[in-house]
Amino acid sequence: MKKLAIIGFGGAGYCAAAAARECDPDAHIDVYTDTDIGPYNPMLTTYYVKGAIDYDALFPFGSLEEIQKKLKLQVYRDTPVTGLIPAEKAVCLADGTKRAYDSILVSTGASAFVPKIPGWDLPGVFKMRTAADAVHLKKMLEEGKIRSGLVVGASWVGIKVLEDLVERGIDCTLIDGADWSFSIAVFRETADRIQRDLEKKGIKLAFGQMLSHIEQEPDGRLTAVMKNGNRFTADTVAICIGIRPNVGFLKDSGIAMNRGVLVDEHMRTSAEGIYAAGDCCEAYDIQSGEQKNIGVWLNARKQGAVAGANMVGVKREFGGNALLNLAHYLDYDFISIGDVTSCREEDEVYEYEDERYYFRAVRGGGRIKCINMIGTADSNGIVKSIFIKSFENSAAELDVSAVCYLRANGFPESFIEFIGGKIVDRA
Template sequence: MKRYAIVGFGCAGYHAAKAIRSLDKTGELHVFDRLNMPPFNPMLSTYYASDRISLDGVFPFGNLDSLCSQLDLQFHGGQTVSSISQNTLTLEDGSSYSFDAILVSTGARALLPPLKGLPDSRVLVMRTLGDAERLRARLASAPPCRAVVVGGSMVGIKVAELLAARGVEVTIADGADWLFPLAAFPHVGRELERRLTLRGLRFTWGAMVREISPEGVVLTSGALLPADLICLCIGTRAEADTVSGPGCGVQVGRGIVVDGNMSTSCPGIYAAGDCCEGTELQSGQTMPIGLWANAARQGEAAGRAMAGHPEPYAGNIIHNITHFMGLDFVGLGDSRREGEPVVWGGLSAGPYIEARVRNGSLQCVNLLDCRRAAGILKSLLLAQLDRPGCGLTPVQTAALLGCGISREFIRKIGGNRHV
C-alpha cells in the first residue's frame, strides 16, 4: 500500500488529494497543515472582511469533516512540518514519518518588510483568514478615519475599495508610476487612476516606504502620509522553508522549482501552488504564478504523478481578472511585451480593449469593462503560442461580435477568415 503526504491544504493540496484518490482507492493519504480548517481562497479574504460573503463562502470545497470523508484522508491539523528530506517528513515536535511521495503545497505568505516602526497594531496585511478577521475586528472596534494602502496590487485595490465603502479616506502608495504596472499598459493604469480618483481614492506614485511613525507612513522622500490604519499589500513570498534546509536536495529560487509533473529536484518530493515556480508560457521561464486556477492544475498534475499516472501540466500565462469599485480590469499576458497596438473602444469612456500583436499573434491584452471577451482572447493567446498566427474560430468570432466588438478589431487579432 502506497503512503502519500500532502503538506499544506489549500487549493493545490485539495486538487492533489482528489487526483490521488481518484487513481488510488486504497493508498494511505495524510494531510498536514498548521491550521485546523479546510482549504481557504486567499482572494476571498477582502470579500469576507467587507461582509460581502459569509465565513462559509471562503471555503470553496466545503467543510473539513466532509472533505476527510470524501477523500478518505487522515488530516493532521495544527501540525507544523519543520523539514522534509527525501522520503521523510519531520514535525516541529521532533516526530518523523516516512512516505512514498510527499507534496509541498504550503502556498505563499504576505510580504512584510523589516520597516522601522514595526510591529505596530495599526499595520495589517491581507492574505489569510486571520488577516481578514483582524481587519474586520479593527473596523468594528475602532473605525479608522484615514488609511494608507501600501501597494497598488490586485489585493491592495480591494482593500482600498472596502475601506472607502466605510467612509475611510484612503491613499494608495506604490513605488511604481501607475496602477498594476505588470498587468496594465501605462496609459491604461493612469486611466484607472483617473476613474478611481473620481470615486474618492488618492494615489501617491514613486513612493517607497522608509518607516512607520506614530503619525502614519513616512516615505523615503521624507513625506508623511497620515494614517490610523495601514495595510501592506506589496506582494507575497513562497512558503518554501520546509525544503530549504541543508541536505534536502530540493532546488529553490523564488519558489520551489518543479517540472511539468510538479517533481522537484529530489525524487519523491513534489510541489504545487503558490509555493513553487511554474512555467510561464510566453517567456518559457519558471516563476511563481499566484493564480487559483493555476494552483488547481498544478495540484492535479502533482497528484497524478504521485499516484503513478503522470499527465504533465505545461504551464500558464500571466493574467489578472478583477472587479473593483464598479470597474472591470483584465490583463492577459506580460504587458511589457512589444507589438503593434490594436485598439477597440474609447479609453476614457465605455468599454475598451487594447491588444499588442506581433507577427500575427497576440502578445498581451488589456480590457476595461469588457470582461466577457477575456476568455476568448486568452484562449486565442494560448493557441497562438502553440500555433503562431492561428486565427479565431467561427464560434469565437461570433462571440466577440456579440460583445459589440468591431469587425476591424477582430480581423486585426486573427478573425480574417471569418469576418
C-alpha cells in the same frame, strides 16, 4: 500500500488529495497543515470582509472534518513542517519528530510579504492573505473607528483591500513605490486610464513613493513615512506589496529552487518522489518557455490535481501557465493577459479607448504578446483562450461565434481583427 504526504492544505493540496484518492482508493494520505481550518480560497477573503459572502463560503470544499472523512485522510492540524530530508524520505515536524513518506507534495502556498521595517507591527497595520487576516480586518472595520486608510501597494490584492475600505466610506490613499499602478502587469497607458478612473471615484493616489517606516502619532493614528520624506497619515495602513512562496523550510533539502520550487510538467521537483504545486512552485510558462511563479487559484488547483495523480503512478501533465491578472473592484474591471515585460519598441501596438472600454494590445514575432482590457468582464474568457491557442498555433483565429459575441458586446472590429478574428460579413 503507498504512503503519500501533503504539506500545506490550500487549493493545491486539496486537489492533490482528491486526485490521489480518485486514482488510488487504498493509498494512505497524511496531510500536514499549519492551521486548524480546512482549505480555503484566499481570493475570497476581501469578499468576506465587505460582507458579500459568509465565512463558510471561504471554504469551497467543505470543512476539514468533512474532507477528512470523504477523502479518507490522516490530517495533522496545527502541524507546521520544518524540513524535508529527501535521502531519508522523511518530513520533519515542528515538535522535532520525523515521519516517513513514499511520495510527498509541497503545496505550502505563499505569504503576504511584510518587510520588518520599524512600525510594521503597530496596531492598525495589516496585510491580507489568510482567513485570519480577513476576520481581523472585518472586525476592525465593524468597530466603526476607521475613517481614513492608506493602502501601500497598488497591486491585485491592494486594490481589493482598497475596495473594502472605500465601500465603507473610508477616505483612502493608494500608495506605491512604482511610477504607476500594477506596474509589472499593465502598460503605463492602461495604468493612466485606471488611475484617472480611480481618482473619479474619490481615491487619492501617490506613486513613486517607497515606504521607509511607519510611526504612531500621539492621537494613535499612523503615519507612513516615505524614503523621500513624504508623510501620509491615516487611521490604518494596509501593506499589500507582494507575496513570497513558503519554501524557507526546504532550504537544506537540496531541492532546486528559484523564488519557488522548480517543477516539470508532471509537477516533479528535482528530488525523487517530491512534487510541488500552487503558489509555492514555478511551473512551465507557455509564453516565455521558462519556469515561473504564477500565483493564481486555477493554476494551484490544476497543478495539485496533476501532482496528486502522478504521486500514485497515474501519468498526467500540466499544460503550462500563462500570465493572467484580473481585477474586479468598485464596479470596475480590467484584465491583463500575457507578459507586458516581453513587449519591445519595434512591436505593433493597438490602442482603443471610449467611455466604456479601453484596449491596448501588442503583437510581435508573429503572435500577441500582451493584451490589457478595461470593462470587458463578460468577454475575457474568449480573448484569453485565443491568446493561449496562439501558442499552440501562431495563426490561430477566433471562430465565427466568438467574433459575433465580441461584436455584439460592442468590441471594436479593429481590435477583434488584431487579436485574430476574421471579420465576417454582417449580411
